[in-house]
Amino acid sequence: GQQLNQSPQSMFIQEGEDVSMNCTSSSIFNTWLWYKQDPGEGPVLLIALYKAGELTSNGRLTAQFGITRKDSFLNISASIPSDVGIYFCAGPLSGTYKYIFGTGTRLKVLA
Amino acid sequence: DAGITQSPRHKVTETGTPVTLRCHQTENHRYMYWYRQDPGHGLRLIHYSYGVKDTDKGEVSDGYSVSRSKTEDFLLTLESATSSQTSVYFCAISGPGNQPQHFGDGTRLSIL
Numbered sequence: 313g314q315q316l317n318q319s320p321q322s323m324f325i326q327e328g329e330d331v332s333m334n335c336t337s338s339s340i341f342n343t344w345l346w347y348k349q350d351p352g353e354g355p356v357l358l359i360a361l362y363k364a365g366e367l368t369s370n371g372r373l374t375a376q377f378g379i380t381r382k383d384s385f386l387n388i389s390a391s392i393p394s395d396v397g398i399y400f401c402a403g404p405l406s407g408t409y410k411y412i413f414g415t416g417t418r419l420k421v422l423a
Numbered sequence: 424d425a426g427i428t429q430s431p432r433h434k435v436t437e438t439g440t441p442v443t444l445r446c447h448q449t450e451n452h453r454y455m456y457w458y459r460q461d462p463g464h465g466l467r468l469i470h471y472s473y474g475v476k477d478t479d480k481g482e483v484s485d486g487y488s489v490s491r492s493k494t495e496d497f498l499l500t501l502e503s504a505t506s507s508q509t510s511v512y513f514c515a516i517s518g519p520g521n522q523p524q525h526f527g528d529g530t531r532l533s534i535l
Contacts, residue, residue, distance in 0.1 A: 343521045354513050354526030355466070362521065400465065404521060409454050409473060410481065411524060415465040 316401055318414035326422050331388040333417045335401030344384040345402040345411070346375050355400055359386070393421050426450050427527040429514050435533045442501040444530050446514030448494075454517045455497040456524065457481075457489060459510040466513065472497055504534045 318335050325331055335344070343362055347355035359370050361377035361384060368375055372389045388395055398416040405412060426449030436442055446455060456471040458481075468481030470489040478489050486508060488500045501508055511531050515524040 343523075345523050347526075352529075354515075354528050357523050357525060360523045402466075402524075409517070410468055410471060410479075411456075412468075413458075413466040415463065 316403065316412055316414035318399075318401055318417050320417060321415070322418040322420070324420045324422060325391055327391060327393060329391055331391050331395070331419060332385065333387075333399060333419075334383060334385045335414050336383045337403065338382070339406065340381040341384075341403035342381070342406070343404055344375070344377050346373075346384070346386050347400045347402065347413075349398045349400065349416075351397075358399075388419075391419075391421050393423055395419060396421050427514060427516055427525065429512075429527040429530050431530060432528065433531045435535065436504055437535055438505055439503050442504050442532065442534075444499045444512055444514075444532070446497045446499070446527060448497075448516045450516060450518075450525075451494060452516040452518050453494075454519075454524075455491065456515040456517075457487075457497065457499045458513045458515065459483065459508075460513060460529075461510050469499065469512075506534050508532065509534045 345360050346358045349355040359368050359375040364381050366377040374387045376385045398418050400416045401414040402411045428447045430445045457469040458466045460466050467483045469487050472478045472491040490498045511529050513529045514527040517524040
């Protein structure tokens with residue numbers, strides 16, 4: 313079945329550093345979504361991408377829809393302590409309204 | 424915030440008892456989903472609904488049933504809870520097309 317692989321699984325960074333993470337699939341996706349989850353809460357949508365090559369920003373966050381349509385990238389610039397959390401990528405299974413999620417990248421920011 | 428309310432937020436129960444979780448939305452969205460989240464597995468789809476009385480199974484549907492008698496409510500039932508169903512359960516909703524899903528705050532369910 314389709315799977316989404318996220319890397320890295322976890323990362324520690326210093327406050328102020330830039331962060332990069334990615335998500336890859338063995339299948340083509342028409343939509344890529346990025347979510348952030350804080351402890352004890354549900355995932356919150358950060359960015360949605362709908363077109364190959366698309367680059368979209370949301371404040372200090374920038375996400376890109378890979379040209380091959382099999383990957384997506386999320387960058388966080390000048391990280392701050394509140395960036396701590398788990399970041400998930402997600403995409404719809406082709407021909408359905410079901411989404412699959414990556415296993416997440418856990419980000420920890422050291423002040 | 425998307426208008427999604429999950430209830431209860433926390434529940435502890437015993438093996439073999441029935442459990443029903445409720446998801447209520449105020450967005451009039453057509454699609455509703457139930458996921459479970461476990462360490463190392465991310466979010467896994469249990470069941471979803473594409474309209475009133477229209478539901479379909481996800482990847483981990485065994486031991487779960489759902490019902491949707493009206494647009495705003497989607498119920499998840501564990502007919503006879505087992506310890507392996509201890510998890511955090513999330514409801515999500517989405518509009519038509521490729522509109523992204525929005526999540527509730529989750530229900531933490533412990534089965535002893």
